Amino acid sequence: MHAKSSYYKRSDLRTVVGTVQLSPPINYSDPIMLCGSCFTEHIGDRLKRLKFDVNLNPFGIVYNPLSSASQLSYLLNPTGFSKENLVFHQDLWHSWMHHSRFSNPDPDVLLRSADVRAKESSAFLERAGMLILTFGTTEAWYLKSNDQLVSNCHQLPADQFYTRKPGPEELADIWIPVLEKLWSRNKNLRICLTISPVRYFKDGPTGNQMSKSALFLFIGMLLEKFPGLYYFPSYEIFMDDLRDYRYYDSDMMHPGTAGIEYVWNRFAESCIDPMAFPLMEEVDAAVKGASHRPGKFLTDAHRLFVARQIEKIESLQINYPFLDFSEEVRILRDQLL
Numbered sequence: 303m304h305a306k307s308s309y310y311k312r313s314d315l316r317t318v319v320g321t322v323q324l325s326p327p328i329n330y331s332d333p334i335m336l337c338g339s340c341f342t343e344h345i346g347d348r349l350k351r352l353k354f355d356v357n358l359n360p361f362g363i364v365y366n367p368l369s370s371a372s373q374l375s376y377l378l379n380p381t382g383f384s385k386e387n388l389v390f391h392q393d394l395w396h397s398w399m400h401h402s403r404f405s406n407p408d409p410d411v412l413l414r415s416a417d418v419r420a421k422e423s424s425a426f427l428e429r430a431g432m433l434i435l436t437f438g439t440t441e442a443w444y445l446k447s448n449d450q451l452v453s454n455c456h457q458l459p460a461d462q463f464y465t466r467k468p469g470p471e472e473l474a475d476i477w478i479p480v481l482e483k484l485w486s487r488n489k490n491l492r493i494c495l496t497i498s499p500v501r502y503f504k505d506g507p508t509g510n511q512m513s514k515s516a517l518f519l520f521i522g523m524l525l526e527k528f529p530g531l532y533y534f535p536s537y538e539i540f541m542d543d544l545r546d547y548r549y550y551d552s553d554m555m556h557p558g559t560a561g562i563e564y565v566w567n568r569f570a571e572s573c574i575d576p577m578a579f580p581l582m583e584e585v586d587a588a589v590k591g592a593s594h595r596p597g598k599f600l601t602d603a604h605r606l607f608v609a610r611q612i613e614k615i616e617s618l619q620i621n622y623p624f625l626d627f628s629e630e631v632r633i634l635r636d637q638l639l
Contacts, residue, residue: 319543321572324494324532329575330354330624333429337373338436339365339498341536344562345434345569353585353625357430360423361453362401365438365498367473367520369453371480373399377427378483380420383413389456396456398445405456430491433484436536438498440467440516441505467512470519477520478527494532494573495521499540499565501555534572536565581622588615592630596637608634 333355336346346358361373388395395409406412443452443463497517501510549561591611596604615627
C-alpha cells in the first residue's frame, strides 16, 4: 500500500487510523459518481441527501473489481443492451450485468431502463469531478454455459455458475487501461479507491482475509502506478479504529448505523472542502424538516411549521440554484392537503 495512504496513532486507548487529505477536496461543484458494494450506497446516499450532484451505482451494487471494470468500460462506450443479455427466473427478467433492482416482469421495460441509465451515466462520467470505487471481494462469478462474467446471480441455482478469484497482478493488468481510458476522456476526474469493511464469510474468516489481502495488493499496485489516485481507509477504520461489534449490524458482518456515521464523518473531514460544511448543515436541516410528519391532526402549529420549512427551502434555492429540493417541497405541500 502507498506509504502516504493512511497512518496510525495511539490516542485514548485507541488506535486511530489517520487519513490523508484529498486535494483538491470535493465541493458542491463536483459531480460525483460512486460504484461498488453496499458500503458505497451508504456514502452515496448521504451525499445525495446533502444535495451533491451524485450518480450512484449506475448498474446497481457490485462487489468485485472485474465486474466494476466491465461496467465502467461499458459506460465509456454504451452500445445498448439486448434480450440476449437477459435471463428469465422466478417470473422476472434479469440482466447479468445489473443488480436485481433493474429486474422487471417485462424485458422491454428492463432494457429501456438499463439503456437510459447507462446513457445518462456515460454523459455524467464525462463531466464528473470525482469517481469513488469500493471493492468488496476478489471473487468473480461466471456462467458455466458460456464463461460469461456476471455481476449478480439473481438467485439462480449455484450449479449454473463457477467462481474464480483473480490475483492482484491480473486485476491491475485489467484496471490500468480502464483508468487510462477514463482520464483520456475526462482529464479533471479524481478517483478515490476504498475497500469495503463488509466481511464476506462464505469462504470463512480465512477466505475473507485472503480476498481482502488480494484487494490491498491490487490497490497498492494501482497507487504505485498512478500516484494521483486517492485511497480512503474505510476498511482499516472499521478493523483497527472501531474494533467493536457494536458498530456492526445484527448480522455481525455489515456496518451498523453508528459505524456508518463514524466513517461518514471521517470521509467528510478527509475528502470534502470545509467551505462546504455550512451549506451541508443548512441542507441537512431542510431535509430533516421535510421528513417531519404531523401527528394525528393537522394543527395550525404544524401548518405554520410547514410554511416556514418551505420558506427556508425557497430561500436556499434562490441563493444556491443548483440545489434540487423538489421532492422535499412536494412532501411538505402534500402535508397541507
